[in-house]
Every structure is written in structure tokens, then in C-alpha cells.
Amino acid sequence: MNLFADFDQRIKNALETLDIIKEKRSEVDFGRLTVEPPRDQSHGDVATNAAMVLAKPLGTNPRALADLISAALRDDPDVSEVSVAGPGFINIRLSTGYWQRLLAVMIAEGTDYGRSKIGAGLKANVEYVSANPTGPMHVGHCRGAVVGDALANLMGFAGYDITKEYYINDAGGQIDVLARSVFLRYREALGENIGEIPAGLYPGDYLVPVGKALADEYGPRLHNMPEEDWMPIVKDQAVAAMMVMIREDLNALNVHHDVFFSERTLHADGAKLIRAAINDLTFKGHVYKGKLPPPKGQLPEDWEDRDQTLFRSTEVGDDIDRPLIKSDGSYTYFAADVAYFKEKYDRGFDEMIYVLGADHGGYVKRLEAVARAVSDGKAKLTVLLCQLVKLYRDGEPVKMSKRSGDFVTLREVVDEVGSDSVRFMMLYRKNSEPLDFDFAKVTEQSKDNPVFYVQYAHARCMSVFRQAKDAFPDLDVDSLDFASTVGQITDSNELQLVAKLAEYPRLIESAALSQEPHRVVFYLYDLASSFHAHWNKGKEQPELRFVNDKNRELSIARLGLVRAVACVLRSGLAIAGTAAPEEMR
RNA sequence: GGUCCCAUAGCUCAGCAGGAUAGAGCGCAGGAUUCCUAAUCCUGAGGCCGAUGGUUCGAAUCCAUCUGGGAUCACCA
Numbered sequence: 001m002n003l004f005a006d007f008d009q010r011i012k013n014a015l016e017t018l019d020i021i022k023e024k025r026s027e028v029d030f031g032r033l034t035v036e037p038p039r040d041q042s043h044g045d046v047a048t049n050a051a052m053v054l055a056k057p058l059g060t061n062p063r064a065l066a067d068l069i070s071a072a073l074r075d076d077p078d079v080s081e082v083s084v085a086g087p088g089f090i091n092i093r094l095s096t097g098y099w100q101r102l103l104a105v106m107i108a109e110g111t112d113y114g115r116s117k118i119g120a121g122l123k124a125n126v127e128y129v130s131a132n133p134t135g136p137m138h139v140g141h142c143r144g145a146v147v148g149d150a151l152a153n154l155m156g157f158a159g160y161d162i163t164k165e166y167y168i169n170d171a172g173g174q175i176d177v178l179a180r181s182v183f184l185r186y187r188e189a190l191g192e193n194i195g196e197i198p199a200g201l202y203p204g205d206y207l208v209p210v211g212k213a214l215a216d217e218y219g220p221r222l223h224n225m226p227e228e229d230w231m232p233i234v235k236d237q238a239v240a241a242m243m244v245m246i247r248e249d250l251n252a253l254n255v256h257h258d259v260f261f262s263e264r265t266l267h268a269d270g271a272k273l274i275r276a277a278i279n280d281l282t283f284k285g286h287v288y289k290g291k292l293p294p295p296k297g298q299l300p301e302d303w304e305d306r307d308q309t310l311f312r313s314t315e316v317g318d319d320i321d322r323p324l325i326k327s328d329g330s331y332t333y334f335a336a337d338v339a340y341f342k343e344k345y346d347r348g349f350d351e352m353i354y355v356l357g358a359d360h361g362g363y364v365k366r367l368e369a370v371a372r373a374v375s376d377g378k379a380k381l382t383v384l385l386c387q388l389v390k391l392y393r394d395g396e397p398v399k400m401s402k403r404s405g406d407f408v409t410l411r412e413v414v415d416e417v418g419s420d421s422v423r424f425m426m427l428y429r430k431n432s433e434p435l436d437f438d439f440a441k442v443t444e445q446s447k448d449n450p451v452f453y454v455q456y457a458h459a460r461c462m463s464v465f466r467q468a469k470d471a472f473p474d475l476d477v478d479s480l481d482f483a484s485t486v487g488q489i490t491d492s493n494e495l496q497l498v499a500k501l502a503e504y505p506r507l508i509e510s511a512a513l514s515q516e517p518h519r520v521v522f523y524l525y526d527l528a529s530s531f532h533a534h535w536n537k538g539k540e541q542p543e544l545r546f547v548n549d550k551n552r553e554l555s556i557a558r559l560g561l562v563r564a565v566a567c568v569l570r571s572g573l574a575i576a577g578t579a580a581p582e583e584m585r
Numbered sequence: 586g587g588u589c590c591c592a593u594a595g596c597u598c599a600g601c602a603g604g605a606u607a608g609a610g611c612g613c614a615g616g617a618u619u620c621c622u623a624a625u626c627c628u629g630a631g632g633c634c635g636a637u638g639g640u641u642c643g644a645a646u647c648c649a650u651c652u653g654g655g656a657u658c659a660c661c662a
């Protein structure tokens with residue numbers, strides 16, 4: 001039930017009854033007509049630009065047309081007042097009865113209230129995290145993980161058919177490095193003194209148990225093999241071990257993917273899938289052999305001018321053509337990416353979403369080029385870039401250096417502040433905006449901490465129900481007939497709270513369409529704020545309190561309101577992937 | 586040099602799919618409150634929406650150029 005969709009229809013129906021419209025029906029288009037909440041609540045509950053948009057094609061002026069439309073709208077029994085303002089806005093005020101019935105619907109729909117079909121079952125693939133399986137996840141992965149996960153939840157709620165996917169970069173040079181690093185740890189486990197870890201290998205202690213496991217399983221056998229023989233064995237074990245670790249980290253952050261897709265799948269069988277993808281592009285005329293111009297600005301010292309197999313991505317929107325095959329004959333990472341996109345497209349996805357860090361901004365155009373070339377422009381590809389996160393501890397920036405291995409892991413952050421706080425704060429900013437994350441602030445138990453503030457609102461709702469049980473011991477709160485009591489909701493503050501809840505379905509749709517999960521979190525904060533404000537009024541005016549042991553029916557009606565608030569909070573918190581606690585301790 | 590992102594109150598940021606008098610939190614100023622519906626509350630001041638053009642009935646929002654800040658820029662993944 002979406003109030004604005006409801007009135008969108010009602011206004012269109014009203015328009016159809018007007019003679020001026022009937023006469024020129026074929027010439028007028030309702031496409032630009034909007035129905036939305038007015039900026040200022042004092043204007044009304046629903047506003048439409050209908051008169052301003054339609055005046056011109058109808059050959060009249062907006063104010064005159066607005067008067068005609070208003071007259072038609074006044075016939076609607078749910079409309080209590082219609083006014084024309086400014087250049088021709090039509091402001092509609094709804095009857096109390098309408099709000100009350102709307103509340104009853106919200107309660108009945110529960111946590112499904114706000115669910116939308118706007119995605120129309122479109123198959124969308126959200127790829128996010130995709131951290132290299134060479135070590136534990138570090139804090140830099142946090143934001144993309146949370147944004148991707150919440151976006152997928154949001155789009156799922158808005159009616160898309162969503163697959164959450166993780167691309168395992170388990171091919172290429174870095175995995176060789178990983179395997180060599182593990183092999184060293186294996187030798188160490190066999191009793192050898194390996195000394196300092198040489199530069200160029202991964203020094204982290206997390207590889208020690210992997211080496212030990214190999215020693216336990218194979219004894220000295222690997223040690224006696226040539227590298228080409230032990231390499232595949234060690235690679236498999238190492239990648240598997242890293243992925244176990246990464247999945248544990250993701251679980252700790254409440255991130256759960258549907259599909260883990262291995263890059264090695266693309267390289268299997270003599271790189272069958274990559275070759276197929278390149279052949280496909282070649283067939284479509286997107287591949288040629290040629291030279292790439294050297295990069296503008298400073299020329300790299302080791303620049304080689306040579307023929308390469310190139311993807312003519314400039315013809316599909318890229319700035320420069322991209323190599324598919326390296327000088328040693330192996331495939332570039334980009335070639336695998338082409339194959340991966342094709343694989344997803346062949347799996348039937350209409351839209352691929354990539355959640356990447358801002359440092360991958362330069363990659364966007366070539367991915368879009370891939371989408372155009374592979375799908376002939378039929379598949380949609382969008383990239384969400386997350387700006388960097390800066391960590392602060394008590395106002396001081398936390399220094400990190402990759403080289404020394406001195407980085408903060410995702411796990412450390414989650415263990416210290418909790419996944420709810422991490423997730424909420426990662427969403428409490430537009431993804432295109434850099435983010436400061438202060439350890440002290442996000443764990444603070446006060447209204448200054450938005451995580452706490454929103455969760456506390458939900459806990460308060462639950463607390464109302466506990467109080468209701470004390471006041472009315474015989475009350476079965478799980479089977480109350482709210483619908484017959486909503487007529488008791490007449491206080492203007494209560495009705496405003498209902499109006500706030502009425503914004504939720506529209507918010508879900510616009511957030512999903514614009515792929516901006518942060519909007520949900522901001523809305524939650526707003527809703528929590530309205531709820532807390534109303535609660536506080538109960539201090540000064542006890543008659544406004546939700547539970548009134550002298551008036552059972554009124555209390556039930558208000559419990560209905562509280563339930564509706566709690567459901568929306570729970571629904572939004574679920575999209576964010578954070579808990580809706582029963583109480584705060 | 587190319588490309589992408591950003592610029593809104595003193596600070597940190599929202600601003601929904603162009604709409605009316607641009608919002609919140611912190612901070613600041615004033616006031617209330619010791620209550621138990623806990624981890625305060627209410628009110629107020631504060632703005633050239635980076636600049637200039639354009640589209641539009643109407644622009645913080647869309648387009649172009651410029652200024653300032655960040656990211657990135659063959660053969661890595």
C-alpha cells in the first residue's frame with residue numbers, strides 16, 4: 001500500500017472526468033505528472049504538479065486548470081481539503097479516516113509493508129567484496145561489502161530477482177606469490193629455519209597454519225618435488241584456506257553471498273571460456289592486432305612499443321583500446337573479466353552491478369564497454385564506486401601501511417565495535433562521499449550515535465508492548481484486533497507519525513531505482529527521531545502515552561501504531577543488515 | 586595531460602524522480618528538568634547551495650565551461 005501511488009491513480013481518475021481533458025485526451029500525456037509529499041507539511045499531505053504540467057498542452061493557464069482539478073478532487077471522500085498554491089500546485093489534505101485506514105493496512109502488512117514490485121522481477125547480479133584470496137579482509141573492504149549487501153537487500157525488497165555474487169580472483173601472479181609464501185611456511189612447519197620472509201612474499205602469520213596443514217598432510221613429499229608439481233597443490237590449498245577465512249570474516253559482518261565464482265573456472269580447459277569470449281568479440285568485429293599509443297603525460301620507463309591483441313573498446317565508449325593477451329601469450333585480467341561478464345549474461349542476468357572502491361574508478365568505462373560489446377547493448381551494467389574510509393581513534397587518524405603488513409583487518413573492527421555499528425555507519429553516507437569512521441563514536445551509547453538512536457527506537461517499541469502486558473495482563477498482544485481500534489488514533493502527533501510511515505514505500509522505490517541504500521538508513525534515523533519526539537511528549541502530557549491502563553481500547557489502537565513503527569524500523573534495519581534489538585542493555 | 590568522484594550553515598553531512606520559504610546532527614545562544622516512558626527535553630540564531638552561462642513555467646538538482654579538493658592512468662590483479 002503506497003499512499004502516493006494511490007493518489008497518483010486517484011488524481012488521474014479525476015483528470016479523466018474533466019471536459020477539458022476529454023476533448024484533447026489524445027494530446028495530453030500524464031508522464032511528467034508527479035504526486036509527492038509537499039516539502040512543507042503545512043501545505044498539505046499530498047501535492048501534485050498536474051496543473052502546471054498539463055496547462056500548456058491544454059491551452060490554458062495553470063491556476064485555472066488547478067481550480068478545475070481541485071473541484072474534481074473534492075468529490076473524493078478521503079480528501080478533506082484541496083488548495084491551489086504558488087504557480088499552480090495542488091495541495092491535498094487527507095481525512096483522518098484515510099490515515100486511520102492506512103495505519104490498519106500497515107499493521108496488517110507487517111514487515112512486508114513497503115515491499116514493492118517496481119523491480120518487476122528483473123534479474124540483477126550484484127557483485128561485491130571480491131577481495132583477493134591472499135589474506136584476511138582488511139578494513140578497506142568493509143564499505144563495499146556493506147553497501148553491496150544492503151543494495152542487494154534493498155533491490156530484493158523492491159521486487160528485483162537478486163543474486164549476490166563474489167568473484168574470486170584466484171588466478172594470476174598474486175596466487176603464485178601466495179603459493180610460494182605458503183610453501184615457505186610449509187618448509188617452516190617441517191622444521192626448517194626460514195628466517196625473514198623475503199620481500200615480495202606475503203609475510204602474514206595467517207599463512208602459518210596453512211603451511212602446517214600441508215606438512216601434516218604431505219610430510220616432506222612436496223619439498224622433494226619441482227615447483228611446477230607442488231605449485232598446483234599448494235595453490236588449491238592456499239586459496240581454499242583463504243576463502244574459508246574470508247567467508248568467516250564476511251559472516252561476522254553479516255554478509256552472505258549466493259554465488260562464489262572462481263576466476264580459475266574461466267581459465268579451465270585451456271581457458272575455454274576466455275577464448276570463447278574473445279572469439280565472440282572477434283566475430284562481432286571488436287578485436288584487432290595493433291599498437292597502443294603510450295600513455296599521455298609521463299612515459300613509463302619500461303614502455304615497450306609492440307603489437308598486441310586489443311579490444312576496440314573505444315568504439316563502445318572507452319577512452320583507449322584494451323589489451324586482451326599479454327606479451328607472454330597469457331590472458332590479461334581484463335580478458336577474464338570479459339569472459340566473466342559474458343558468463344553472467346549467459347546465465348540470464350539483465351543487469352550487472354559492480355560495487356567497487358574508488359581506486360577502481362578508472363575501470364568503469366572499460367566494463368561498460370564490455371557490457372555493450374558482449375550484450376549488444378541489451379544488458380545494463382552499473383558500477384557503484386565507494387569512496388575511501390578513513391579510520392579515527394579518538395579523533396586521531398589510524399595510520400596504516402600495506403608494506404609493513406600493518407593494516408587493520410575487517411575482523412578487528414567488527415570484533416571491536418560490532419557488525420551492526422560497522423554496517424550502519426558504512427551506510428550513513430552516500431557511497432560517492434568519503435567517510436570518516438571513528439571507533440569511539442560508533443560505540444557510544446547515546447543519542448549522538450545514529451546506530452544506537454535507531455536501534456533504541458525499536459527497543460522502545462518493544463518496551464511499550466512489555467508495559468502493555470503489565471497494564472493489561474489478560475491482553476494477548478499477538479492477536480489484537482487493531483483494525484477495529486484505529487479510529488482512536490486522532491492526535492495530530494500520532495497522525496504525523498502515520499504520515500512518516502506512509503513515506504516508506506515511496507522511499508524504498510526511489511532508493512532502489514537510484515541504487516542508493518544510504519537513503520534507507522537516513523529515513524530510519526528520521527523515523528526514529530519522530531518516534532522519540534512523540535515519546536518525549538508523553539513525559540509532559542501523560543495522556544499521550546501509548547499505554548493507558550484506564551482506556552483499554554485507546555491503548556490497543558496506540559499499540560497498533562507502535563507495531564507499525566516497529567515493523568518499518570525492523571524492515572529497514574533488515575535491509576541495512578543490522579539487528580532490531582528487543583531491548584538495549 | 587586524460588578520465589572519474591566531490592564542492593550545500595562554523596563543523597560533519599542529507600536534500601527523495603527538476604517544484605513552493607534549502608534541512609538534520611554536532612557546535613553556539615537562551616530556557617526547562619532529577620523526572621524513571623533510563624541512557625535528557627524545548628526554542629532560537631546561523632546560507633551568494635564553489636563560479637559563470639544554458640535548458641525549463643520553475644534548477645542545489647539536468648547540460649556546458651571554469652576554479653578548488655580527492656582518486657586513477659600500458660604490459661598487475
